[in-house]
Amino acid sequence: xxxxxxxxxxxxxxxxxxxxxxxxxxxxxxxxxxxxxxxxxxxxxxxxxxxxxxxxxxxxxxxxxxxxxxxxxxxxxxxxxxxxxxxxxxxxxxxxxxxxxxxxxxxxxxxxxxxxxxxxxxxxxxxxxxxxxxxxxxxxxxxxxxxxxxxxxxxx
Amino acid sequence: xxxxxxxxxxxxxxxxxxxxxxxxxxxxxxxxxxxxxxxxxxxxxxxxxxxxxxxxxxxxxxxxxxxxxxxxxxxxxxxxxxxxxxxxxxxxxxxxxxxxxxxxxxxxxxxxxxxxxxxxxxxxxxxxxxxxxxxxxxxxxxxxxxxxxxxxxxxx
DNA sequence: AGTGAAAGTGCGGCTGC
DNA sequence: GCAGCCGCACTTTCACT
Numbered sequence: 566x567x568x569x570x571x572x573x574x575x576x577x578x579x580x581x582x583x584x585x586x587x588x589x590x591x592x593x594x595x596x597x598x599x600x601x602x603x604x605x606x607x608x609x610x611x612x613x614x615x616x617x618x619x620x621x622x623x624x625x626x627x628x629x630x631x632x633x634x635x636x637x638x639x640x641x642x643x644x645x646x647x648x649x650x651x652x653x654x655x656x657x658x659x660x661x662x663x664x665x666x667x668x669x670x671x672x673x674x675x676x677x678x679x680x681x682x683x684x685x686x687x688x689x690x691x692x693x694x695x696x697x698x699x700x701x702x703x704x705x706x707x708x709x710x711x712x713x714x715x716x717x718x719x720x721x
Numbered sequence: 722x723x724x725x726x727x728x729x730x731x732x733x734x735x736x737x738x739x740x741x742x743x744x745x746x747x748x749x750x751x752x753x754x755x756x757x758x759x760x761x762x763x764x765x766x767x768x769x770x771x772x773x774x775x776x777x778x779x780x781x782x783x784x785x786x787x788x789x790x791x792x793x794x795x796x797x798x799x800x801x802x803x804x805x806x807x808x809x810x811x812x813x814x815x816x817x818x819x820x821x822x823x824x825x826x827x828x829x830x831x832x833x834x835x836x837x838x839x840x841x842x843x844x845x846x847x848x849x850x851x852x853x854x855x856x857x858x859x860x861x862x863x864x865x866x867x868x869x870x871x872x873x874x875x876x877x
Numbered sequence: 878a879g880t881g882a883a884a885g886t887g888c889g890g891c892t893g894c
Numbered sequence: 895g896c897a898g899c900c901g902c903a904c905t906t907t908c909a910c911t
Binding site for chain 1: 728736739740741742743744771772774775776777778779780781782783785786788793810813814817819820821822823824825826827830831836863864865866868869870871872873874876877
């Protein structure tokens with residue numbers, strides 16, 4: 566897929582701009598990167614088809630939809646056979662409260678991110694959702710007290 | 722800001738659709754949520770102005786821009802005076818390699834996410850960037866071996 | 878008064894040269 | 895890089911409740 570595509574300075578400028586504002590009109594984007602609209606559009610389409618630009622999304626304010634809290638939880642499984650891992654991962658995908666889940670090196674742990682509504686909801690998700698995923702031995706939550714920095718893209 | 726806005730079922734439908742595809746045209750969005758284009762556009766504008774929709778962004782493929790690796794690092798500071806925290810956080814904001822940084826409860830640690838190019842780059846970022854941030858005592862990296870789930874929004 | 882549908886206008890995406 | 899058509903965003907207006 567989108568591997569080993571060579572990007573020049575203009576491509577990087579396009580990507581930086583669209584990562585900040587995915588609804589930039591082509592004409593405005595063109596003059597920011599000093600290109601004619603048609604040439605700019607060609608590059609954008611090419612970046613989309615090459616898979617460099619994965620997709621465009623709207624970002625919603627967590628507070629505005631009643632999910633102000635964020636927690637990262639390190640989940641340790643009792644056993645780490647392929648079957649146990651597969652069952653756990655499928656369950657994770659089916660739980661809407663879980664936003665991200667990563668399998669990390671070191672001690673065969675998962676790192677899970679979720680958003681919660683309030684203290685009661687946090688307790689529910691931690692205790693009734695995470696702890697009841699198949700194969701879980703321990704779950705160690707790290708509550709986010711303050712978000713220092715949060716990005717959705719890369720500085721190119 | 723965007724707090725305590727009441728969302729009905731149609732608003733949630735709009736948000737779910739735009740979180741999947743932020744470039745949906747208003748007419749297509751309208752028929753998905755069974756509304757006329759003008760009524761739909763009014764709601765979208767209102768959600769934007771209320772801050773429920775924060776912004777629209779393009780998501781780029783990390784592999785395509787040469788940053789295939791992800792690492793989460795727990796950073797522990799030597800001292801936790803306000804001055805030390807502030808200096809650390811400002812440094813974090815100035816380092817482009819660091820994508821996210823959260824101050825987490827428990828032991829006054831930070832959780833930091835960054836993307837790296839290869840093993841050599843990982844070593845450089847961990848050793849030369851993170852460890853040289855002001856006030857760092859220890860940095861414990863968790864390498865992501867596999868991304869099980871990754872979302873940019875909420876199921877509403 | 879607040880919400881939804883229908884029509885007109887201009888800008889911008891997109892396919893030719 | 896330039897000129898075309900065409901579609902969509904956006905406004906206004908009207909109908910409903």
